[in-house]
Amino acid sequence: MHEMSLCESILDILKEQAERDQFSRVKRVRVDIGPLSCVDPEALQFGFDVVMKGSLAEGAALEISRPPAEALCLSCFKTVPVRERFDSCPECGSDALQVTSGEELKLRELEVV
């Protein structure tokens, strides 16, 4: 289950930031999950609670947003929203889409004490 290792990377980032910004507790973590990232939000939530236990973010709330993915159409050169990896261009119908965002998990915001 790779959500578990994602949560461990989130914890690493939290620890680094805590050292840099001198906070000791994390209250809320906001993440963006790209719709093409294959991350299961429920599994992420579950992994988060397990991984954060005993850490500076124990009991922290995890807020998950799912912004739409974007792709660049290589036929009409427009940036278009996509829901699936193999969608075709809504503007011109071409299949030559290059996904530019939506594959990543981003740590967007922290609320700390």
Ligand SMILES: [Zn+2]
């Ligand atoms: Zn197009």
